[in-house]
Amino acid sequence: MKNKKIRDIYHILLQQYGPQGWWPLIDLRDEITNGIHLKNGYHPGDYSFPQNGSQQFEICVGAILTQNTSWTQVEKALDNLKRKGLLDFNILDKLGREELMSEIKPSGYFNQKARKIKIFTDFFIKLNERIPKREELLRIWGIGKETADSMLLYAFKLPFFVIDAYTKRIFSRIFNRVMDNYDEMQSSFQNVFKNELEPNKLIIFNEFHSLIVEHSKNVCKKSPNCYNCILKDLCDYD
DNA sequence: AACCAGGACGTGA
DNA sequence: TCACGTCATGGT
Numbered sequence: 276m277k278n279k280k281i282r283d284i285y286h287i288l289l290q291q292y293g294p295q296g297w298w299p300l301i302d303l304r305d306e307i308t309n310g311i312h313l314k315n316g317y318h319p320g321d322y323s324f325p326q327n328g329s330q331q332f333e334i335c336v337g338a339i340l341t342q343n344t345s346w347t348q349v350e351k352a353l354d355n356l357k358r359k360g361l362l363d364f365n366i367l368d369k370l371g372r373e374e375l376m377s378e379i380k381p382s383g384y385f386n387q388k389a390r391k392i393k394i395f396t397d398f399f400i401k402l403n404e405r406i407p408k409r410e411e412l413l414r415i416w417g418i419g420k421e422t423a424d425s426m427l428l429y430a431f432k433l434p435f436f437v438i439d440a441y442t443k444r445i446f447s448r449i450f451n452r453v454m455d456n457y458d459e460m461q462s463s464f465q466n467v468f469k470n471e472l473e474p475n476k477l478i479i480f481n482e483f484h485s486l487i488v489e490h491s492k493n494v495c496k497k498s499p500n501c502y503n504c505i506l507k508d509l510c511d512y513d
Numbered sequence: 514a515a516c517c518a519g520g521a522c523g524t525g526a
Numbered sequence: 527t528c529a530c531g532t533c534a535t536g537g538t
Contacts, residue, residue, distance in 0.1 A: 386533075
């Protein structure tokens with residue numbers, strides 16, 4: 276049964292790595308250190324954040340900055356903004372695009388990303404604390420399915436399963452067939468947990484995605500290290 | 514020193 | 527629809 280297998284994988288990864296406590300906020304972190312998520316000053320397993328619009332906004336900006344970019348680079352960009360007091364929607368809204376570009380430079384694609392952030396900031400302010408629909412996020416230039424779902428799940432706490440390159444890679448290997456259709460994968464994952472009640476479903480979606488990222492970065496890399504993979508008994512790869 | 518990183522958009526077929 | 531080029535920095 277495919278659904279049971281997916282549930283099993285979730286529990287194995289959770290046992291292996293523990294709760295990840297995403298999304299990594301920088302404004303509560305002690306310091307920037309080599310890409311380690313310092314759990315934001317919250318205990319892992321504490322899902323009480325984001326607690327305000329400022330934290331929601333930081334998550335959304337991070338979601339844009341991390342498009343096809345490693346998180347360590349995103350941290351540098353966020354840190355630049357934060358230290359100058361620019362990581363604030365009212366201030367970013369007035370900030371010149373040139374200056375924004377230079378602050379987010381370490382995260383790459385700074386030309387496009389500065390434009391994306393400016394457009395999104397305008398949208399976020401006009402939300403005025405309303406929770407956006409997925410369709411409206413997708414209509415915004417620079418926000419595709421993964422970015423929209425990351426915002427919805429981690430900033431707005433709605434049960435959308437995030438599919439990223441890691442998710443596609445891991446499950447393509449586990450089921451030994453190419454899985455790269457976003458909508459198809461998302462609905463099948465959401466279907467696996469359709470009977471979970473809130474807030475459990477939210478917690479599962481939150482942790483599962485971040486656990487997939489963790490396992491992909493360390494073990495199920497582009498060149499996989501299957502020898503000490505905790506999932507090898509369930510994996511049909513090779 | 515090539516390869517890769519928590520994608521999205523524009524284009525042509 | 528779909529495959530492919532483009533965007534850009536800094537790690538390993």
